[in-house]
Amino acid sequence: MALYVMKYGGTSVGSVERIRRVADQVAAVRAGGDDAVIVVSAMSGETNRLVAMAREIMPATVDTRELDVLLSTGEQVTIALLSMALKALNCDARSWTGAQVRVLTDAAHSKARIVDINTDRLRADIEAGCVPVVAGFQGVDEQGNITTLGRGGSDTSAVALAAALGADECRIYTDVDGVYTTDPRVESRARRLDRITFEEMLEMASLGSKVLQIRAVEFAGNYNVPLRVLSSFEPGPGTLITYDTEEDEMEQAVVSGIAFARDEAQVTITGVPDRPGIAYAILGPISDLNIVVDMIIQNVGADGLTDFTFTVNRDDYARVIEHLRSQSSELGGGSVSGDDRVAKLSVVGVGMRSHAGIASRMFRALSEAGINLRLISTSEIKVSVVIDEKYLELGVRSLHEEFELANASVDPD
Amino acid sequence: MALYVMKYGGTSVGSVERIRRVADQVAAVRAGGDDAVIVVSAMSGETNRLVAMAREIMPATVDTRELDVLLSTGEQVTIALLSMALKALNCDARSWTGAQVRVLTDAAHSKARIVDINTDRLRADIEAGCVPVVAGFQGVDEQGNITTLGRGGSDTSAVALAAALGADECRIYTDVDGVYTTDPRVESRARRLDRITFEEMLEMASLGSKVLQIRAVEFAGNYNVPLRVLSSFEPGPGTLITYDTEEDEMEQAVVSGIAFARDEAQVTITGVPDRPGIAYAILGPISDLNIVVDMIIQNVGADGLTDFTFTVNRDDYARVIEHLRSQSSELGGGSVSGDDRVAKLSVVGVGMRSHAGIASRMFRALSEAGINLRLISTSEIKVSVVIDEKYLELGVRSLHEEFELANASVDPD
Numbered sequence: 165m166a167l168y169v170m171k172y173g174g175t176s177v178g179s180v181e182r183i184r185r186v187a188d189q190v191a192a193v194r195a196g197g198d199d200a201v202i203v204v205s206a207m208s209g210e211t212n213r214l215v216a217m218a219r220e221i222m223p224a225t226v227d228t229r230e231l232d233v234l235l236s237t238g239e240q241v242t243i244a245l246l247s248m249a250l251k252a253l254n255c256d257a258r259s260w261t262g263a264q265v266r267v268l269t270d271a272a273h274s275k276a277r278i279v280d281i282n283t284d285r286l287r288a289d290i291e292a293g294c295v296p297v298v299a300g301f302q303g304v305d306e307q308g309n310i311t312t313l314g315r316g317g318s319d320t321s322a323v324a325l326a327a328a329l330g331a332d333e334c335r336i337y338t339d340v341d342g343v344y345t346t347d348p349r350v351e352s353r354a355r356r357l358d359r360i361t362f363e364e365m366l367e368m369a370s371l372g373s374k375v376l377q378i379r380a381v382e383f384a385g386n387y388n389v390p391l392r393v394l395s396s397f398e399p400g401p402g403t404l405i406t407y408d409t410e411e412d413e414m415e416q417a418v419v420s421g422i423a424f425a426r427d428e429a430q431v432t433i434t435g436v437p438d439r440p441g442i443a444y445a446i447l448g449p450i451s452d453l454n455i456v457v458d459m460i461i462q463n464v465g466a467d468g469l470t471d472f473t474f475t476v477n478r479d480d481y482a483r484v485i486e487h488l489r490s491q492s493s494e495l496g497g498g499s500v501s502g503d504d505r506v507a508k509l510s511v512v513g514v515g516m517r518s519h520a521g522i523a524s525r526m527f528r529a530l531s532e533a534g535i536n537l538r539l540i541s542t543s544e545i546k547v548s549v550v551i552d553e554k555y556l557e558l559g560v561r562s563l564h565e566e567f568e569l570a571n572a573s574v575d576p577d
Numbered sequence: 578m579a580l581y582v583m584k585y586g587g588t589s590v591g592s593v594e595r596i597r598r599v600a601d602q603v604a605a606v607r608a609g610g611d612d613a614v615i616v617v618s619a620m621s622g623e624t625n626r627l628v629a630m631a632r633e634i635m636p637a638t639v640d641t642r643e644l645d646v647l648l649s650t651g652e653q654v655t656i657a658l659l660s661m662a663l664k665a666l667n668c669d670a671r672s673w674t675g676a677q678v679r680v681l682t683d684a685a686h687s688k689a690r691i692v693d694i695n696t697d698r699l700r701a702d703i704e705a706g707c708v709p710v711v712a713g714f715q716g717v718d719e720q721g722n723i724t725t726l727g728r729g730g731s732d733t734s735a736v737a738l739a740a741a742l743g744a745d746e747c748r749i750y751t752d753v754d755g756v757y758t759t760d761p762r763v764e765s766r767a768r769r770l771d772r773i774t775f776e777e778m779l780e781m782a783s784l785g786s787k788v789l790q791i792r793a794v795e796f797a798g799n800y801n802v803p804l805r806v807l808s809s810f811e812p813g814p815g816t817l818i819t820y821d822t823e824e825d826e827m828e829q830a831v832v833s834g835i836a837f838a839r840d841e842a843q844v845t846i847t848g849v850p851d852r853p854g855i856a857y858a859i860l861g862p863i864s865d866l867n868i869v870v871d872m873i874i875q876n877v878g879a880d881g882l883t884d885f886t887f888t889v890n891r892d893d894y895a896r897v898i899e900h901l902r903s904q905s906s907e908l909g910g911g912s913v914s915g916d917d918r919v920a921k922l923s924v925v926g927v928g929m930r931s932h933a934g935i936a937s938r939m940f941r942a943l944s945e946a947g948i949n950l951r952l953i954s955t956s957e958i959k960v961s962v963v964i965d966e967k968y969l970e971l972g973v974r975s976l977h978e979e980f981e982l983a984n985a986s987v988d989p990d
Binding site for chain 2: 309
């Protein structure tokens with residue numbers, strides 16, 4: 165008899181009909197003799213509706229304490245409706261807001277972090293044969309103020325609950341049926357992975373595979389909570405995200421997937437003084453503008469000067485260029501250039517640790533496809549390159565084939 | 578410097594624009610140097626939207642615990658938006674759910690009664706110059722379960738808060754500008770009353786003047802909280818509901834108003850044994866059918882038999898007649914008759930206590946208008962009659978004139 169934390173996102177509970185389907189799935193798990201704790205998001209569209217009203221009232225800066233009070237109603241509606249749907253199936257259930265469970269967070273409204281979860285009441289429900297239905301995304305601070313974890317925080321709620329309860333698995337039900345070797349919209353032969361490690365998933369997630377929230381994966385890794393991504397609409401095993409415990413099985417897959425990110429922009433400052441602190445002098449003010457910098461590359465300099473390159477989201481490109489040009493003299497007179505039509509392409513796999521030559525296979529495959537590499541950056545389990553955006557699809561397909569990730573039509577050698 | 582509890586119903590906060598107008602009113606009170614605690618309902622339409630989803634999921638019997646979790650989100654949205662609107666006007670404000678205030682209720686979901694209100698946090702807000710915005714209609718039981726007071730319970734929340742805080746006045750903002758001598762849609766010369774007593778208001782409310790919830794008026798009377806009904810859309814003093822402290826002023830108004838109720842039905846059983854317990858034998862089963870009986874009249878009997886008459890809502894008429902006919906032999910073989918096209922007409926006023934002849938003036942006026950009286954029932958401050966429904970408007974206008982309630986065009990004698 166296992167205990168599963170099952171999390172359903174906004175699309176999966178987006179209508180009364182869909183809530184009923186979720187109830188069917190949960191009732192089936194209970195009928196199979198296993199225990200379940202459910203975590204849900206607001207019905208799709210609800211959060212946007214609420215935010216729009218708030219913006220109408222406070223166009224400048226919305227008060228985050230009140231915004232949390234407002235947005236937390238979204239999940240509260242879902243927990244009530246799903247509990248009703250379960251009871252209508254004679255599956256005993258009870259709803260819990262974040263405050264009622266007591267999901268204790270810090271006081272950082274709209275981006276709170278979970279500090280502690282009291283599992284007493286949930287355990288009592290489970291022991292009584294009742295399914296607790298918990299509002300994701302929300303908690304309460306020491307003073308009893310309602311807090312939210314920020315968008316997508318329901319995944320984090322689910323993982324944190326699974327960790328606190330010592331659940332056998334945290335199942336994230338979503339609109340895709342698992343994690344793929346790459347985006348099936350780009351490469352139709354992309355294959356669903358049965359397993360992937362936390363580290364690989366982190367690299368995949370941060371590189372644009374929007375299946376899971378990064379924070380949730382980190383959390384699951386830290387607390388060693390087995391995480392499974394499944395479709396809420398179709399049956400199937402999904403993808404299990406876990407530590408690399410079965411060496412033999414995992415070792416066969418040197419490369420797990422091809423991740424990519426569109427909408428990138430590349431910024432270069434050439435001829436800046438190659439002195440200690442130059443990186444901070446350039447990037448500190450960018451960070452103060454609340455702009456997220458992704459790849460950072462600095463090559464060996466010559467003549468006391470160096471070139472410094474980084475990537476940002478395309479939306480921030482103009483602001484970054486403007487800022488750097490205004491600061492040019494303070495940065496030693498470097499010249500600022502850039503390109504906002506680039507994309508990032510990455511090969512991810514824990515097998516790289518023990519397999520040499522992955523990077524060179526990648527570079528050769530891209531070269532044979534006629535794709536020029538603008539930037540290269542590597543980590544232990546990932547090799548990333550920045551290329552012209554127009555070559556993105558070609559690059560994904562070339563690498564998918566090079567590393568034999570496709571499902572069918574692979575040579576049986 | 579006074580403290581006002583100000584309550585706004587669903588229509589008054591039915592849109593972002595209206596919430597802004599409420600914020601203007603509250604800010605004006607604060608600017609005038611007075612303190613305010615605000616109580617709000619769900620935006621109009623919201624409760625019905627939520628109930629419809631619940632009914633879709635549980636058509637038979639909705640789980641009331643979960644229904645309370647669901648419905649309480651309605652006011653929670655309003656408190657957040659109104660607090661934002663006040664802050665946008667630089668009027669410091671903070672939202673409070675029923676659970677956060679701690680409005681402690683019993684555990685009777687969907688019709689809970691307030692047991693205790695903790696005013697510590699609200700008082701701290703007031704002292705800090707911050708306007709607390711409290712969710713009406715909701716509370717929390719000993720176990721931390723969310724409860725609701727039932728429809729219209731926001732009035733009760735406001736009065737209970739005013740009592741607990743020792744507020745100078747509880748102001749109920751609504752879509753009418755006060756309590757009238759009768760319904761202005763029936764008698765265009767109906768006049769707004771400046772003052773009315775709790776007892777009169779109770780009689781008016783229970784007789785069909787839907788301005789305030791009866792429970793709220795009772796509560797205000799019990800705790801001697803001055804209650805004022807005002808328009809949330811137009812300026813004006815409204816009607817103050819209070820104890821009859823100023824004898825002179827009040828004594829002039831022998832009759833305060835003419836109340837009426839349409840959609841009544843009258844049921845008579847003739848020739849039932851005039852024995853102890855017969856009233857209970859007849860009415861007990863009616864009450865078990867969840868049918869509310871209004872007037873009850875039993876005349877002196879003769880030959881050991883008596884006639885027994887009562888009124889019910891027209892919607893319940895058929896069920897009552899059917900039930901009584903099926904029970905006829907057990908009730909001593911009385912014969913059942915009735916009429917479902919009747920209306921109730923009442924004259925209300927505390928002045929009646931010390932003024933004789935009000936009833937006879939009423940009967941004479943109705944007689945001169947050619948209206949036959951089917952039933953008569955009196956209390957200390959009210960005389961009610963049941964008449965043919967078709968004469969209702971004529972009766973209202975005749976009595977309004979007889980008791981000189983009209984505003985203009987009254988003889989200056």
